[in-house]
Amino acid sequence: MPPQQELITNFTMFDWGIVVIYMLATVAVGLYANRYIKDMADYIVAGRSLKSYISIATMLGSEIGLVTVMYTAQKGFNNGFAAFHIGLVAGITCLFIGLSGFIVVPLRRMGVMTIPEFYGNRFGTGVRVFGGLLLAVAGILNMGVFLKAAGLFIISITGMTDPNSINIVMALLIAIVLLYTILGGMVSVVITDYIQFVVLGFGMLAVCLFAVNNLGWEPIVETVKTIHGNAGFDPLDEEAGFGISYVIWMIFTFGLVACAVWPTAVMRVCAAKDTKVVRQLYCWSSIGFMTRFIIPQFLGICALTWMWQYYGPDSRYFAADGTLISNSDETLRAMPLFLSQILPTGLIGLVAAGMLAAFMSTHDSYLLCWAAVIVEDVINPVMGNNLTTRTRLVLARLFIFLTGIFLLVWSIWYPMGQDMLDYLSVSGAIYFTGAFSLLVFGLYWKGASRIGAYAALLAGVLAILGLTPVREFLHLTNDELRMFITEILHMKDKEIEVNITSAHIGLATAAISLLLMVAGSLLFPDKKKIEVSVEE
Amino acid sequence: MDAWATFWGWLLIIVLFAVLTIAITIGGFFDVK
Numbered sequence: 001m002p003p004q005q006e007l008i009t010n011f012t013m014f015d016w017g018i019v020v021i022y023m024l025a026t027v028a029v030g031l032y033a034n035r036y037i038k039d040m041a042d043y044i045v046a047g048r049s050l051k052s053y054i055s056i057a058t059m060l061g062s063e064i065g066l067v068t069v070m071y072t073a074q075k076g077f078n079n080g081f082a083a084f085h086i087g088l089v090a091g092i093t094c095l096f097i098g099l100s101g102f103i104v105v106p107l108r109r110m111g112v113m114t115i116p117e118f119y120g121n122r123f124g125t126g127v128r129v130f131g132g133l134l135l136a137v138a139g140i141l142n143m144g145v146f147l148k149a150a151g152l153f154i155i156s157i158t159g160m161t162d163p164n165s166i167n168i169v170m171a172l173l174i175a176i177v178l179l180y181t182i183l184g185g186m187v188s189v190v191i192t193d194y195i196q197f198v199v200l201g202f203g204m205l206a207v208c209l210f211a212v213n214n215l216g217w218e219p220i221v222e223t224v225k226t227i228h229g230n231a232g233f234d235p236l237d238e239e240a241g242f243g244i245s246y247v248i249w250m251i252f253t254f255g256l257v258a259c260a261v262w263p264t265a266v267m268r269v270c271a272a273k274d275t276k277v278v279r280q281l282y283c284w285s286s287i288g289f290m291t292r293f294i295i296p297q298f299l300g301i302c303a304l305t306w307m308w309q310y311y312g313p314d315s316r317y318f319a320a321d322g323t324l325i326s327n328s329d330e331t332l333r334a335m336p337l338f339l340s341q342i343l344p345t346g347l348i349g350l351v352a353a354g355m356l357a358a359f360m361s362t363h364d365s366y367l368l369c370w371a372a373v374i375v376e377d378v379i380n381p382v383m384g385n386n387l388t389t390r391t392r393l394v395l396a397r398l399f400i401f402l403t404g405i406f407l408l409v410w411s412i413w414y415p416m417g418q419d420m421l422d423y424l425s426v427s428g429a430i431y432f433t434g435a436f437s438l439l440v441f442g443l444y445w446k447g448a449s450r451i452g453a454y455a456a457l458l459a460g461v462l463a464i465l466g467l468t469p470v471r472e473f474l475h476l477t478n479d480e481l482r483m484f485i486t487e488i489l490h491m492k493d494k495e496i497e498v499n500i501t502s503a504h505i506g507l508a509t510a511a512i513s514l515l516l517m518v519a520g521s522l523l524f525p526d527k528k529k530i531e532v533s534v535e536e
Numbered sequence: 537m538d539a540w541a542t543f544w545g546w547l548l549i550i551v552l553f554a555v556l557t558i559a560i561t562i563g564g565f566f567d568v569k
Contacts, residue, residue, distance in 0.1 A: 053559065053560045053562075053563030053564040053566075053567050057560045057564055060556065060560075081540065081541065081544040082540075084544050084547060084548070087551075088547065194560075194564045194567075194568060197557075197560060197564075198557070198560070198561050198564070201553070201556075201557035201560070201561070202557060202561075204553075205552070205553065205554055205557065208552060217545070221541050221545075224541075233540035233541055233544065234540050287553075287556065290551055291551055291553050294547065294548060294551045295551065295552070295553065298548055
């Protein structure tokens with residue numbers, strides 16, 4: 001490879017100033033609003049009934065965070081326009097849920113606040129504890145790469161080149177997040193969410209305009225044709241693209257699960273005033289789900305075009321024959337590196353500040369969410385629900401701190417080895433494949449039993465085989481499987497193709513979970529019916 | 537390939553959010569006020 005010229009970022013000290021002032025101002029506004037509206041809790045509740053512009057801003061804003069932008073841009077970079085199918089199916093599925101009320105309406109009628117609480121009401125305390133434990137493990141594993149995405153974003157956009165800078169940035173980030181969370185987080189989300197949405201909304205639109213203006217539409221399309229060929233446009237292209245199994249996996253994960261099973265979505269369902277509001281919420285959210293994928297993916301495609309024009313073949317991102325490299329960390333960095341080259345000073349600082357502030361609030365709500373699951377759904381029920389409020393609060397803070405330490409260690413040590421979006425869908429599947437079975441059969445089939453629920457939840461653990469390092473550790477990579485099959489079947493003279501992807505493993509896990517739920521319920525029905533309280 | 541490129545291009549234009557952002561910025565300001 002010829003020596004590469006290092007990219008000089010447009011990010012200056014002036015931009016650092018914008019980042020620091022923006023972050024401090026956000027905290028100050030939040031604290032001021034907290035003091036000002038502490039007896040206005042009813043306003044926030046009213047906001048949930050979709051009467052105000054701010055509640056729509058909160059809803060759309062919560063779909064667009066730094067981590068989302070990073071992993072979706074990576075998909076656009078690695079797969080071209082074909083990646084747009086993810087946003088399209090996510091939006092359509094979300095709209096379908098809004099119109100049909102599938103899962104979310106009966107869940108809202110039950111009046112539960114979390115998924116493990118639903119487990120407890122429908123299948124008993126044991127299932128709640130086991131399901132809560134799986135949810136916390138999958139959620140924290142899922143979150144394990146957030147820090148890396150944020151660290152890579154910062155070092156790329158600001159132009160840090162020291163190899164150690166990523167670890168220092170990640171350690172600083174987690175320290176700030178922990179401080180922010182343990183000190184109480186941003187309670188008055190109403191005002192800060194509004195500011196956040198305005199900055200990121202206009203920021204994203206401005207970035208898209210700068211990108212198209214800088215590159216031109218035709219060169220963007222031509223570059224995708226050159227690098228990806230037909231697979232860069234046709235999502236059903238099995239050769240080098242996604243294929244039908246991947247599209248179905250996306251409908252399941254970023255459509256059904258992201259809308260109706262993932263804790264942040266369920267929280268929204270449970271907080272809504274009534275089932276009518278739930279339906280409205282999902283119809284509006286379909287725009288957010290589409291936007292969160294398609295706009296960052298387009299920026300990933302623009303980054304691909306810029307890198308191809310700047311570097312050409314046999315370089316940092318491309319092999320001698322023009323094919324893309326498969327280094328996950330490098331492809332994650334492509335979009336922020338591209339932004340560091342095309343955005344002017346000032347705008348680049350504002351975009352970075354908006355992204356970082358979004359990262360803080362996302363991290364804050366996730367840390368609180370997983371700590372609450374461990375304390376309220378696992379430890380407290382095991383201790384016979386005898387823990388005092390103070391003990392639970394201390395435990396929650398302890399788990400937030402321990403999770404923070406784990407996130408830093410995991411981000412530094414774990415070799416991702418696959419696209420971040422695929423890592424997120426597979427690690428999340430440890431929880432959501434089982435949860436989906438329990439929700440569908442628990443809500444729509446009276447015969448669903450406790451044993452069936454345990455079996456379905458346990459099946460979700462199989463999803464871990466979709467993580468590349470796990471497959472390598474267990475010698476289950478496609479090459480090793482191909483060699484094993486040819487040896488077993490004595491077919492050394494024939495060429496066997498083995499191409500098992502994380503999507504295949506995820507779909508198989510979901511199918512096994514559903515089957516075990518049915519089989520377990522039919523073979524071991526509940527002796528005593530558990531009464532389900534339904535509030536209308 | 538060209539048909540797909542046209543389809544994704546139009547989808548991108550439709551998605552490009554701008555109307556919502558402007559409406560929420562103005563409406564949200566009066567909400568806060």
